[in-house]
Amino acid sequence: MTITAPLGFRASGVTAGLKASGKPDIALVVNDGPSDVAAAVFTTNRCKANPVLWSEQVMATRTAKAVVLNSGGANCYTGPRGFQTTHASAEQVGGLIGAGAIDVVVCSTGLIGEQLDEPKLTAGIELAAGKLSAEGGAAAAEAIMTTDTHSKQAVREGEGYRVGGMAKGAGMLAPALATMLVVITTDALVDADTADRVLREATRLTFDRLDSDGCMSTNDTVLLMCSGASGVTPDEAAFGELVADVCHDLAQQLLGDAEGADHxxxxxxxxxxxxxxxxxxxxxxxxxxxxxxxxxxxxxxxxxxxxxxxxxxxxxxxxxxxxxxxxxxxxxxxxxxxxxxxxxxxxxxxxxxxxxxxxxxxxxxxxxxxxxxxxxxxxxxxx
Amino acid sequence: MTITAPLGFRASGVTAGLKASGKPDIALVVNDGPSDVAAAVFTTNRCKANPVLWSEQVMATRTAKAVVLNSGGANCYTGPRGFQTTHASAEQVGGLIGAGAIDVVVCSTGLIGEQLDEPKLTAGIELAAGKLSAEGGAAAAEAIMTTDTHSKQAVREGEGYRVGGMAKGAGMLAPALATMLVVITTDALVDADTADRVLREATRLTFDRLDSDGCMSTNDTVLLMCSGASGVTPDEAAFGELVADVCHDLAQQLLGDAEGADHxxxxxxxxxxxxxxxxxxxxxxxxxxxxxxxxxxxxxxxxxxxxxxxxxxxxxxxxxxxxxxxxxxxxxxxxxxxxxxxxxxxxxxxxxxxxxxxxxxxxxxxxxxxxxxxxxxxxxxxx
Incomplete structure (x- = not known):
């Protein structure tokens, strides 16, 4: 369950063959609404990966209907062709769920300086769209793993609504520039200002304070999607605490699974x-x-x-x-x-x-x- | 030779028993003049070791007649008692060479958070004073080593004067907070302003740009002592190049001997x-x-x-x-x-x-x- 624990979300995780290991490598999360309010924080690294450059444009609208995430390639330092690949993914997902490219956030993680295999990516997205379900949260969390030894998930229950989350990587720990990718979902009914405030405060005290090796990734993304499907408008303080609690839980899971750490x-x-x-x-x-x-x-x-x-x-x-x-x-x-x-x-x-x-x-x-x-x-x- | 290559300097290196290994651990360098102009740069770390706190006072006079250096203990985070130990060393050296405590720079390197063994230190300084000679440069360079695998020395010849230097440790590389200690001597006749300018410019482009692990030592000291014994007042630009060249040579020796490095x-x-x-x-x-x-x-x-x-x-x-x-x-x-x-x-x-x-x-x-x-x-x- 996890990210699909809140109402209004479907997700899937599939194997597209981007990873040499043959493990799942494409995750798709769709917000069926009624609301598509979203907020995100991105790496502050100036050398940003193509999916970050694209997703910043998406988030200018303060809404998102879906996020597609791939492991097996960071699509970073891949120039205009890499940006085109990201944009094509967003367009493809948009077409499959009846939305525009501008409604689709894209995240990538894995090796940098190499182009993604476009035919595999396209086939994988097609497959992922076909497997979307309200039980797909765990599969999505599996598909975004790189050197993680286990998937990271968390759910919290509010007054009539839920907050779910998944994360991968080692965050600010940034092993090999592998990326911290976090998706948080909620069926609470919140406006864009609230979503943004709550997410920024939560990440400031959790993911931002995880500092394993001082190296900052080029792809880090934390996305909050709000479906409003519970019909409940939460008290902002209580909602903020819940989101922060999910972020803290995921951050501690990242810390505990950091590459090579003994303590x-x-x-x-x-x-x-x-x-x-x-x-x-x-x-x-x-x-x-x-x-x-x-x-x-x-x-x-x-x-x-x-x-x-x-x-x-x-x-x-x-x-x-x-x-x-x-x-x-x-x-x-x-x-x-x-x-x-x-x-x-x-x-x-x-x-x-x-x-x-x-x-x-x-x-x-x-x-x-x-x-x-x-x-x-x-x-x-x-x- | 090295630091005793320029005229007007005597040096020695002896074993006081501060090091468990029984290797030499006290070095003494005396400037017999006629000039006692000196310049120094110290660590910019705010948590400074006691010898640095003391030596900053000495250098306020812009002169120094001697420097006593010990390995086998950094005398850092040792409070007022540690400061008293440093001051007593300066006073003892002053008495032995006919100068005041305020004429004596003190440098320490080794483990931190522990008091130096005062009786051993006192006996060692007595011994070092008795062994001072114009051929003592190499022995002094040996006595300041900690995890160094070999001593670091350099000499350059100017127009009628010389510049010599010795260094220990891994500088900004700062393994285990072991310290970069550098003593540079010259028999050129220079004033305090020139000595200060030349030393700062030379360290700016050499030791300051050695950055092995980003950790800054609490004890780093680079000292330039000018005896004027050659009677030659050098061209400042040429003198500056020579000092920078000695610093560069020593910095590269530190780099090449950094703890655990392969490249x-x-x-x-x-x-x-x-x-x-x-x-x-x-x-x-x-x-x-x-x-x-x-x-x-x-x-x-x-x-x-x-x-x-x-x-x-x-x-x-x-x-x-x-x-x-x-x-x-x-x-x-x-x-x-x-x-x-x-x-x-x-x-x-x-x-x-x-x-x-x-x-x-x-x-x-x-x-x-x-x-x-x-x-x-x-x-x-x-x-």
Whole structure:
């Protein structure tokens, strides 16, 4: 079920042969309405893939009747011919569901710098349209996987309406530029402004704070489609919480399945002067290869955390910082605190808290450790 | 010879027992004048080690009569007691050479968050002072090594004067927060303004552009000491070139000995609108783990280069970028160019050129690949 749990949606997942593995590689999600309100956030990378360039045009209308997603090829750095391929897919889907190309969002993921096989793509879309059903959510979630070891899905129940979601990839984790693709569906009746506000706030606190290797994909897309089929106009705050909860659930699933990771690390920066300060410090730590290697080595190396914090412009006094690993305050006031021997980093979940003592704002960033398996997967991926 | 190649300098390197390995760990360099002009650049990390905090005070006088360097402990995040240890070292060296504490620069490198063994340090400095000689340069260069596999030294001959240098560590490469320490000596007669200008320009184009893992050390120090013993006042441009040449030589030695690296990568960004743009793009590529893993895997993955460039604010059109690996233009105008099969990445030296087609500025950044050995060394370092 999942993305087809809310009323008004049909989906399918099929094998078009774009993937060498022969696994499913085309997913189609159709919004049968009555409403076709949609909102989306895209990668902020300036080198955007063709499907992102196209889908940005679609989203200018603030509506979408369908989204077609393919794995097995990112259609990125493929020039005008690649854009034409994307546009043809949108046109084909539009024709099959009685809509225009401009109603169809397109997402692609996989290797970059190569053209998609157009005949296979066309045949696959035809097949996917024929298999659309209100039970197709799980099949769609399977078809968008690349190096994922399992599909990611989530559903939440609101007051008379539902929110469902599927995701693939490793998001901001961006292994091999594989893409974070997320589709969220709801049968709540919401207007375009509400959908946009709710989606932006939800992604800001979830997917945007997943920072596994600091590499930003060229294809990232998070799409919210609202069918209105429940007839229920939700309270915005409650609806926002539900969408954020689905995003958080999917983000944690992405984190747990990140390529090569041994540890899921939660970095909480507390008592910052501003949320932006807390975020800047959290991101700088999440991007420190030295810190990430240390966690892989089960070493509560707080010095590498302070050194990362020291590269930021956040407000704090270096000699006042406290740092805890899994609840043990190994650094107090910029000096050794409790014994590092007390810290046990054998579990997959690792908690780091950094106290800036500069205010009352905070932020949480999620990341992974840097492992041999990460290096292996990302050095061998395209060879 | 090296740092003692210029007239007016004595140096020594001894074993104080700060290192568990029992290898040399204290180096002393004394400037016998007649001039004691000096200039220095320090890490811009806000979380600075105690020796950096002290040495910044010394350099406010724009003179220095000696520098004492220890490996086997960074004296970083060690609070007021650690600062006191640094100050006591300066005072002790001053007493031994007939100068004040304020004349003595102190540098430390090694593990952080631990106090130095003061009795060992004191005895070691006493020993080092007794071994000072005009042939002690090589011994000093040995004593500052941590994970370096060999010492780094360079000498250049000017018109009637010399410039010598020694370096340790992996600089901006910053393995395990081990530090880049560089001491450059000259017997040229230069004033403080000239020394400062020349050193800043030289480091800007050499050590500052060495960016192996994006992690900034808490202890980095580059010190230039000018004895004036040759009696020759050099032409500033020629002197500047010589100092830059010594810095470049040492920087390349650091690059070649970076922990765990399989490849030395030169990233040249050309035809940028400004030098700052070229630098921003170069650094973003040098900090992409995905790019660095690809080079380790001998994969000319230009997509990861474009994706890194796309995260910057530099002026360029994404669809116009060209990228070459070892002279093969694998990407032309943001699309596949020459066959990637033509690129051979088996040699240690790798050249990447990115053409932004936006102006006539350029910049070069040096970095290393991301390897299993890097992960191993940095996950096992302090355990």
């Amino acid at each position: 899921d690390i939660t970095i909480e920066v507390v008592n910052a002067a501003t949320e932006a300060d807390a975020l800047e410090v959290g991101r700088s730590i999440a991007r420190s290869n030295l810190f990430k290697c240390a966690v892989f080595g089960k070493d509560p190396n707080w010095g590498r955390i302070l050194a990362s914090a020291g590269t930021t412009n956040a407000t704090f006094e270096p000699a006042e910082l406290d740092v805890a690993f899994n609840g043990v305050w190994v650094c107090r006031g910029g000096e050794p605190g409790e014994s590092r021997e007390k810290v046990d980093l054998t579990e997959r979940a690792v908690s780091v808290v950094v106290d800036l003592k500069a205010g009352d704002s905070s932020a949480t960033i999620w990341t992974n450790d840097l492992t041999h398996a990460y290096v292996h997967e990302n050095s061998a991926y395209s060879t | 030395d990568i030169t990233i040249e960004v050309v035809n940028a609108a400004t030098e700052a743009d070229a630098l921003e793009v170069g650094r973003s590529i040098a900090r992409s783990n995905l790019f660095k893993c690809a080079v380790f895997g001998k994969d000319p993955n230009w997509g990861r280069i474009l994706a890194s460039a796309g995260t910057t604010n530099a002026t360029f059109e994404p669809a116009e970028l060209d990228v070459a690996f070892n002279g093969v233009w694998v990407c032309r105008g943001g699309e596949p160019g020459e066959s990637r099969e033509k690129v051979d990445l088996t040699e240690r030296a790798v050249s990447v050129v990115v053409d932004l087609k936006a102006g006539d500025s350029s910049a070069t950044i040096w970095t290393n690949d991301l390897t299993h050995a890097y992960v191993h060394e940095n996950s096992a370092y302090s355990t």
